[in-house]
Amino acid sequence: MNFWYDLQERERLMLREDGMLDRFEAHITKAGEILICLISVRNEDLFLFCIQDVTRQYQVEQEIRDMTLQLEERVIQRTLRLEHANLELANAMESLKYAQDELIRSEKMVALGKLVAGIAHELNTPIGNGVTVASTLQDNARALLSAMDEGSLRKSALQQYVQSALTGTDILMRSLGAARDLIGSFKQVAVDQASNQRRTFDLKTLLEEIVATLSPMYKKGPFGLVLVLSAGITMDSFPGPLGQILTNFLSNALAHAFEGREQGEMRLSTQMQDPDHVGLVFSDNGVGIAELDQKRVFDPFFTTKLGQGGSGLGMHIVYNITTGILGGTIRLESELGHGTRIVLVLPLRAPEISLDANA
Known part of the structure; x- marks a missing residue:
């Protein structure tokens, strides 16, 4: 029996005393090739040997184990890459959320800026009218005072001054009232939009x-x-x-x-x-x-x-x-x-x- 590849396996087989053996795994040589076989022995009147070549089966099983290990390694690597990608995505989403919040705040400030510009533009008219009327009243008052100092003040001039003062103050009150209403609207709208x-x-x-x-x-x-x-x-x-x-x-x-x-x-x-x-x-x-x-x-x-x-x-x-x-x-x-x-x-x-x- 010179087909044994590992003589120790032959010794382990020969040490069996009961003459019975089921599916003993051994390595044997055949035409210079090492085969994996399962040997079964029955000792009744004769020794009956059954040698089953399972080399290909073992090779396939080993290939499956290797493939399983490779797949597990790939799963581990892809899981790590996925976790890294998820972390990067979470960071990107956080940055995007922050940028969007900043843009939204910017939009609100733009709206408030338009509100301020609008109210400033609207206030120009009543304030401008008020300044014009006040300036006219001031000039008329100085002219009246000068006439009084010179002793040339006439009743008609005084009546004219009083009439122009009444007209001017009426215009002034309307202008200031318009400005007051605009400022009131602005204050409420500005508080609402800001708070x-x-x-x-x-x-x-x-x-x-x-x-x-x-x-x-x-x-x-x-x-x-x-x-x-x-x-x-x-x-x-x-x-x-x-x-x-x-x-x-x-x-x-x-x-x-x-x-x-x-x-x-x-x-x-x-x-x-x-x-x-x-x-x-x-x-x-x-x-x-x-x-x-x-x-x-x-x-x-x-x-x-x-x-x-x-x-x-x-x-x-x-x-x-x-x-x-x-x-x-x-x-x-x-x-x-x-x-x-x-x-x-x-x-x-x-x-x-x-x-x-x-x-």
Whole structure:
């Protein structure tokens, strides 16, 4: 029996005393090739040997084990890469969220800046009138005093001075009253937009105050804003975010709706929808929005004027404010050449949420 490759295996086989053996694994040589075999022995009247070549089976099993180890290693490596990619993605998302928050804050500051610029522009007229009247009264008073010193003061001159003083003070009071009203509107709207505080307010009064502060954006141009506001609608909500919505509507319309048009009209209307909800519609008779773009209007960073000053966040902010803070719904209706309508349905009482006062 010179086919044994490992003589120790032959010794272990020969040491069996019972003459019985089942599937003893041994390595034997055949034509110079080492084979793995299972040997079974039966000792009845004769020794019966059964040698089964399992070399290929063992090779396949080993290949499967090797492949399993390789797969496990690949799974480990890919898991590590996936974890690393997930970490990078989380960091990127955090950076994007921070950048978006900064852009949103920037948008709010731009809106507040427009508000300040608008009120400053509006105050120029009444303050300018007041300065003119005060200067005239001052000149007239000096002339009257000079006439008194010279002893040439006449009754007619005194009557003329008194009459001009009455007229001047009347103009001055009207101008100062207009300035007072503008400042009052500005103070309330500015506080609302800066603080996000919840309060009870009359919707018509609030919208008129906001529009008064935004009027310099369009008043001296070819585009007008018509208000059709229902009276007696009281809301318990967030006037600041509502003002931000209107500011974005107006800015967006002036930037996009009337491109290539020499004139146009915007319209803001309110109407009760049911006992608990009010509808607010902002519309224009401008160029309209392409159907493909309508599906993306509320997406973040979507703009048709990339690189021309827009961040593409305005309408996204409007959507988030409407559906989140104010607890309402928003939909857009538009057709090319026939203008755009944006319809908000808001609860009279906003949901109970906590807002960062400085957000």
